[in-house]
Amino acid sequence: MREDEIKKGIQLVCDTSKEISKLYEDKNALIEKLNSLSNEDLAPLDYEYRSKSGPVTDLRKDVLKYLLDGNKLDEQTFDEFILKHRTGNEGKFVAYQKPFSIFHPFITSYGHKSVREFIEQFINEIIERLQLKGKVNQKFVDFQGARYSGTDRLWLAIYNSKHKSQSTAIQLFVNFLDGKIEYGVYHHPNNYIKGPEERDSSNFDFEALISLFEENKELVLKDGPEENILTVPSAGENNQDILTIPLEGKKLYKMSHGEFKAKKYASILNTFKQNNWAVLHETTKKGQAERFKNGLHVGDYLYITVGGDELFAIAKVKSDSWEYVPEYIINEKNWLYREVEYIKTAIKTNPYELKEQRKFFYPSANSTLFEITPENLNEANENLFKPYFGVEFVSDNKDPPEINVKFPKFPCNIILYGPPGTGKTYNTIDLSVEIITGNKASHQENKKVFDVLREEGQIEFITFHQNYSYEDFMIGIRPDLDEASTLKFRRKEGIFYRICKRAKQNYLQSLDQPEVPLERYVLIIDEINRANISKVFGELITLLEEDKRLGAKNELRLSIPGEETGFGIPPNVYVIGTMNTADKSIAMIDIALRRRFEFQGYFPDYSKVDGLSGEILRYINNEIYNRKKSADYLIGHGYFMNGDEPPETSKVLQNKVIPLLMEYFSGKTEIVEEIFKGSKWFVKYDTEKYGWEIKPQIKQ
Numbered sequence: 001m002r003e004d005e006i007k008k009g010i011q012l013v014c015d016t017s018k019e020i021s022k023l024y025e026d027k028n029a030l031i032e033k034l035n036s037l038s039n040e041d042l043a044p045l046d047y048e049y050r051s052k053s054g055p056v057t058d059l060r061k062d063v064l065k066y067l068l069d070g071n072k073l074d075e076q077t078f079d080e081f082i083l084k085h086r087t088g089n090e091g092k093f094v095a096y097q098k099p100f101s102i103f104h105p106f107i108t109s110y111g112h113k114s115v116r117e118f119i120e121q122f123i124n125e126i127i128e129r130l131q132l133k134g135k136v137n138q139k140f141v142d143f144q145g146a147r148y149s150g151t152d153r154l155w156l157a158i159y160n161s162k163h164k165s166q167s168t169a170i171q172l173f174v175n176f177l178d179g180k181i182e183y184g185v186y187h188h189p190n191n192y193i194k195g196p197e198e199r200d201s202s203n204f205d206f207e208a209l210i211s212l213f214e215e216n217k218e219l220v221l222k223d224g225p226e227e228n229i230l231t232v233p234s235a236g237e238n239n240q241d242i243l244t245i246p247l248e249g250k251k252l253y254k255m256s257h258g259e260f261k262a263k264k265y266a267s268i269l270n271t272f273k274q275n276n277w278a279v280l281h282e283t284t285k286k287g288q289a290e291r292f293k294n295g296l297h298v299g300d301y302l303y304i305t306v307g308g309d310e311l312f313a314i315a316k317v318k319s320d321s322w323e324y325v326p327e328y329i330i331n332e333k334n335w336l337y338r339e340v341e342y343i344k345t346a347i348k349t350n351p352y353e354l355k356e357q358r359k360f361f362y363p364s365a366n367s368t369l370f371e372i373t374p375e376n377l378n379e380a381n382e383n384l385f386k387p388y389f390g391v392e393f394v395s396d397n398k399d400p401p402e403i404n405v406k407f408p409k410f411p412c413n414i415i416l417y418g419p420p421g422t423g424k425t426y427n428t429i430d431l432s433v434e435i436i437t438g439n440k441a442s443h444q445e446n447k448k449v450f451d452v453l454r455e456e457g458q459i460e461f462i463t464f465h466q467n468y469s470y471e472d473f474m475i476g477i478r479p480d481l482d483e484a485s486t487l488k489f490r491r492k493e494g495i496f497y498r499i500c501k502r503a504k505q506n507y508l509q510s511l512d513q514p515e516v517p518l519e520r521y522v523l524i525i526d527e528i529n530r531a532n533i534s535k536v537f538g539e540l541i542t543l544l545e546e547d548k549r550l551g552a553k554n555e556l557r558l559s560i561p562g563e564e565t566g567f568g569i570p571p572n573v574y575v576i577g578t579m580n581t582a583d584k585s586i587a588m589i590d591i592a593l594r595r596r597f598e599f600q601g602y603f604p605d606y607s608k609v610d611g612l613s614g615e616i617l618r619y620i621n622n623e624i625y626n627r628k629k630s631a632d633y634l635i636g637h638g639y640f641m642n643g644d645e646p647p648e649t650s651k652v653l654q655n656k657v658i659p660l661l662m663e664y665f666s667g668k669t670e671i672v673e674e675i676f677k678g679s680k681w682f683v684k685y686d687t688e689k690y691g692w693e694i695k696p697q698i699k700q
Helices: 003-025 027-036 039-049 055-068 075-086 099-103 113-129 206-221 263-274 288-295 374-389 424-437 443-456 495-512 533-537 591-596 611-628 649-664 669-676
Strands: 136-141 153-160 170-177 180-187 191-200 243-246 252-256 277-281 301-306 310-324 335-345 369-371 391-394 413-418 459-463 475-479 489-493 521-526 573-580 598-601 681-686 691-696
Touching: 003 027, 003 099, 003 113, 003 153, 003 170, 003 180, 003 206, 027 055, 027 075, 027 099, 039 055, 055 075, 055 099, 055 310, 075 099, 113 136, 113 153, 113 206, 153 206, 170 191, 170 206, 180 206, 191 206, 263 277, 277 288, 288 335, 288 369, 301 335, 301 374, 310 374, 374 391, 413 424, 424 443, 424 521, 424 573, 443 459, 459 495, 489 495, 495 521, 495 573, 533 591, 611 649, 611 669, 649 669, 649 681, 649 691, 669 681
Parallel strands: 243 391, 252 301, 413 573, 413 598, 459 521, 521 573
Antiparallel strands: 136 153, 153 170, 170 180, 180 191, 252 369, 277 335, 301 310, 310 335, 475 489, 681 691
C-alpha cells in the first residue's frame, strides 16, 4: 500500500470510530442517524431480512419498514418499537443492552464495507512488511462486534499460527476507539506487554507502528500454545483422567457443522471456532432449526462435530438468544448462531472407527442437532465421549425407559400389494415401527418414532425404478470425484449392504455381550416391482430366506472383496416392499421372489370414505371389475382422503380417477364415459375444449 492510501484509510477508520462512539452512547444521536439513512442505504438490509425472523430481527424489520415508508423516528416511537418486541422476549435481548446493539446493522452491515476492505489490506501490509506470511494468523472485529451485537471499537490482532485463538496468544494489536488509534504488543488477560502507543489520524506514523512491531515480533514467533485453554490431557487406560460432567437437569445434544467439512470452508469453520459459535441453517428440517432457536437453553451441552470427518469440542450454551450469521461470512443467507463456551476439545479428532455407526447421535449419522437421551447415554459415553473426548456425562435419570423387548413374530420379508391409493406406503410406517419396537400406536405417534429410527439408521427407505441396479442396492465401484488429478475408483456400498452391516454389528455384539439388546433393522422398498428384481437382488434372493440368514441352520455367505468372513444377511434385518398391482400383477412377479416374500393385500376400504365420495368410489370399482375381471385395477380410498379436510369429489375425479381410468382403458374416452353412465355423476369428454366436463346429476 502507498503511504497516502494508508493515511486515507486510517483517517476513514478514525472518523468512523468517532461517529460510532457517539451513536453507541447517545440514543438521540442514533435516532438522528437512522432518520438520515436513505432508501438506497436501507434496501440491502431490507432484502436480507425478508426471509428472516426472530424477536430482534422482527424489531429491526418493523423499524426498517417504518423508515422505508418515509416516516421519521422520534424517541417515543423508537422506545415503543423496542418495548413491543422486548416484552415477553427479555431473554432474547440479553446481549442487546444498548439501542446501538440492536440497530447497528442499519449502519455497519453495508455502510462499512470500505472500512472492512481497508482493514484487510492494512493487516496484509503489516504481515508483508514484517515478513510473517505463513507464520501467523490474523483476526479483526469491526463495529459489528465479535458476537455481532454491536461495539464501539474496531480491533485487529496478528498472532502465532500455532494458537487456535488470539485469546490465548501474544498479539500484535491495533485498536480504534473514539477517533483514536492505539497499538502495541498485547497478551490477554495481562494487557499490553509493549505499548500502547496512542495517536489520532493526523499524527499517526505507519513506520513507527512497523518499527515497534519489528522490535517485538520475536515474542509472537516464539509464543507457543503451552497452555491453550482448549488443550486437555489424554484419558488414561484406567480412565483416571476421565472428566465426569453431571448433567444436573440440563440436556445433551449432538451439533454437526457437516455443511462446512470441505477444505474450502476451513476459514469459515475457523471463524465459528474463534467466535465460540454453534451454527445451523434456518431451513434445517425435522424440527432441528426450531430446537436450535428455542429448545437450547443456557447450561445445555453440545458435542460439536464437523460431519463424520472431525470431532471438535464439548461446549456449553452460554446465551438463550440466537442471531443470524452476517451474510458476508458464509456468502449465504439464513445461517443462525448460538454463543457457546468450550469445555473440552477432542483428544482424538478423527472418528473413523465410528463411520458405520448410524444412530442419530454418532458423527456420521444424518442429523444436525439431536438430543442424546438418557437411554442412549451409556452407549454414547462408552463409544464416543470417553475414547474421543475423555469425558463421561452422568444423567439424573437412573432408570431410562426401555423399548418393549417382547417382540411379536414377523416374517423377515413382506410385500404389501394392491391397487393404487390403498395405503401401502402409508402403512409401511406403522409396520416398520411395530417390527422394531414391538408396540402398536396411532399413525401420528408412529410417524414421530419412524423419523427418529430413520435418523438412528434402523430404518432405511428407497424407491425402486427401472434403472436401479445391483451396484446401487448392494455394492459396486464408482469413480472418485475428489479433487485428485488422476481418475480413481472406490468401492461404493449400497443401501442394503449398509443396513446389513449395521444390523450385523448389533447382532454380533448382542451375542458377545448379553446386556446388549438385539435391535431390529427395516429396509422399506417402495414400488419394488418397478425394477428388474433378478438384476437388483442377484444372488441375494437366496440369502433372504430365514434359514439362510446368519446364525441359521443353513447359513449362507457370499464372497465379496474386502469381506474376510463373507457377506451374510443377519437375522435382525427385515425387508418391506410395496407393489402397485396396476403396474404389474403378482402373477408376473419373479417366482424366486414370490417364494421368499409373504404377500399382504391392501384393497379399497369404503368405510374410510363417507357420503357421495364413498358411493361413487364403490360404483366405479364395480364397473372396473366387471370390465377387467381383476381387483388389480381398482381405485383406492386414499384418493378421496386428505388429512382432516376431505377433498372435493369433482376435483378427485378430474385430477386423479379419470387419468387412471384413461390409462387402464388405453385412452378410450367412450369407455370412461360409459363407466359413469349409471352413476350420479355426469362425465363427458368435450372434444372442443379437449377436457372433461364433470358435475353431479340428480336422476329423475
